[in-house]
Amino acid sequence: MIECDVLVVGCGPAGASAARAAATMGAKVICIDKKKEVGVPVQCAEGIGSYLFPYLPFKIPKHQLKWRIDGIRFWVDGVEIERKGGFWTGYTINRKLFDLWLSHLAKKAGARIVTGTEFVSLDKMSSIHCISKGRNIEISAKAIVAADGSESRVLKELGEYNPKPGDVGEVYSWEMNGVKLGAPNLEQIYAGEFAPGGYGYIFPKSKKSANVGVGIPLPKKDPQEYFEQFFEISSVKKQLGRGKRTIEKSKKEIWGDVSKKWIYDNVIVVGDAANQNLKPFIEGILPAVISGNIAGELACLNASGQGVQERQYRNELKKRLGQHFDASAEAMAVIEKIFRLKGKSKYVLFTGFISQVFGVEKLQQLEACTSTELKRKLMELA
Numbered sequence: 001m002i003e004c005d006v007l008v009v010g011c012g013p014a015g016a017s018a019a020r021a022a023a024t025m026g027a028k029v030i031c032i033d034k035k036k037e038v039g040v041p042v043q044c045a046e047g048i049g050s051y052l053f054p055y056l057p058f059k060i061p062k063h064q065l066k067w068r069i070d071g072i073r074f075w076v077d078g079v080e081i082e083r084k085g086g087f088w089t090g091y092t093i094n095r096k097l098f099d100l101w102l103s104h105l106a107k108k109a110g111a112r113i114v115t116g117t118e119f120v121s122l123d124k125m126s127s128i129h130c131i132s133k134g135r136n137i138e139i140s141a142k143a144i145v146a147a148d149g150s151e152s153r154v155l156k157e158l159g160e161y162n163p164k165p166g167d168v169g170e171v172y173s174w175e176m177n178g179v180k181l182g183a184p185n186l187e188q189i190y191a192g193e194f195a196p197g198g199y200g201y202i203f204p205k206s207k208k209s210a211n212v213g214v215g216i217p218l219p220k221k222d223p224q225e226y227f228e229q230f231f232e233i234s235s236v237k238k239q240l241g242r243g244k245r246t247i248e249k250s251k252k253e254i255w256g257d258v259s260k261k262w263i264y265d266n267v268i269v270v271g272d273a274a275n276q277n278l279k280p281f282i283e284g285i286l287p288a289v290i291s292g293n294i295a296g297e298l299a300c301l302n303a304s305g306q307g308v309q310e311r312q313y314r315n316e317l318k319k320r321l322g323q324h325f326d327a328s329a330e331a332m333a334v335i336e337k338i339f340r341l342k343g344k345s346k347y348v349l350f351t352g353f354i355s356q357v358f359g360v361e362k363l364q365q366l367e368a369c370t371s372t373e374l375k376r377k378l379m380e381l382a
């Protein structure tokens with residue numbers, strides 16, 4: 001039996017950040033991950049928004065910021081608009097190197113990172129059973145952080161993983177090389193019938209490489225079929241047609257709450273497992289680092305017997321990212337409503353809304369417009 005104060009399950013951005021924070025406060029921390037190597041395989045489009053930098057618990061070194069992003073180009077039914085500057089700017093990172101860097105920060109703070117070790121079951125909320133390199137291991141911890149992502153086994157073990165249809169969707173994605181991007185410093189978001197309820201994306205990694213994918217909250221067929229349909233769009237084909245799919249990066253992703261609470265006794269849930277990514281762009285890397293820092297500090301308090309309350313956790317996160325999570329929840333409600341509309345115009349409304357060209361207060365009025373009228377307005381106002 002191995003003993004520690006805080007056991008973190010998952011060494012993604014949320015787990016590594018939680019492990020770092022708890023170890024910094026003096027706790028004996030073990031962070032396990034089922035992956036053999038931290039950050040591998042990468043299952044992400046690797047985009048981060050600069051607007052979140054001020055909320056981070058530490059600075060991201062320049063060498064982690066691999067490719068500059070000046071904005072987003074939105075496409076719907078042959079119409080293209082661009083949003084640049086401020087909120088729309090950011091970087092493409094290399095998730096493998098980024099996650100590794102975060103795990104090094106945790107290690108430097110004193111946490112023990114143990115890879116190739118899978119959480120299997122939980123006994124009386126304090127002792128966990130895992131399998132490491134074929135061997136059974138028991139770890140006893142005073143507090144546990146569940147940072148094990150969109151299909152959280154910790155939540156499943158607790159009987160608290162209860163997604164409704166659409167809460168856990170699919171992102172079918174590939175890294176592509178040898179592509180010919182129209183604007184290599186702009187991300188691209190595509191909406192249309194090929195992606196009901198979701199969208200296609202091209203996130204550049206360099207002039208000639210990009211992460212390309214389609215995210216669907218409620219897939220009705222094999223996710224790859226949506227992706228192949230995405231490639232039928234002429235501007236997609238033109239840019240990517242000669243490129244090679246090199247690394248598959250598909251994964252399930254969180255669109256809604258899979259559990260009611262973020263704290264179950266001495267277990268604190270964080271990151272994707274707690275639906276802490278920002279919609280509509282399912283931006284979860286930096287929010288996971290920020291919430292991971294909070295969860296790690298609270299887990300440390302939990303381990304020292306100071307019983308942490310759900311409200312305290314939510315308030316701490318609200319202080320940092322409250323406005324962004326409020327906007328995210330509102331966006332989800334609006335998008336669900338838009339996608340309940342009939343006809344093609346919903347894709348234009350969706351694009352207008354997520355590009356922040358159509359304000360939420362105007363949407364009801366705009367619902368009466370035809371697709372052609374909406375496209376004209378979109379171009380006029382962008």
Ligand SMILES: Cc1cc2nc3c(=O)[nH]c(=O)nc-3n(C[C@H](O)[C@H](O)[C@H](O)COP(=O)(O)OP(=O)(O)OC[C@H]3O[C@@H](n4cnc5c(N)ncnc54)[C@H](O)[C@@H]3O)c2cc1C
Nearest residue numbers: 010012013014034044045046047119149271272283284285
């Ligand atoms: C295809 C795709 C593209 C995305 N693109 C972007 C993007 O461009 N920008 C952005 O900000 N966000 C993006 N996201 C979302 C982002 O990846 C997540 O929000 C973020 O990774 C959440 O971090 P996390 O630490 O909570 O979970 P994860 O990064 O999923 O980490 C969870 C860790 O837990 C480990 N684990 C799971 N189960 C166990 C177990 N039983 N035992 C031990 N370890 C376990 C996993 O191996 C993993 O390392 C994307 C998501 C997907 C699927």
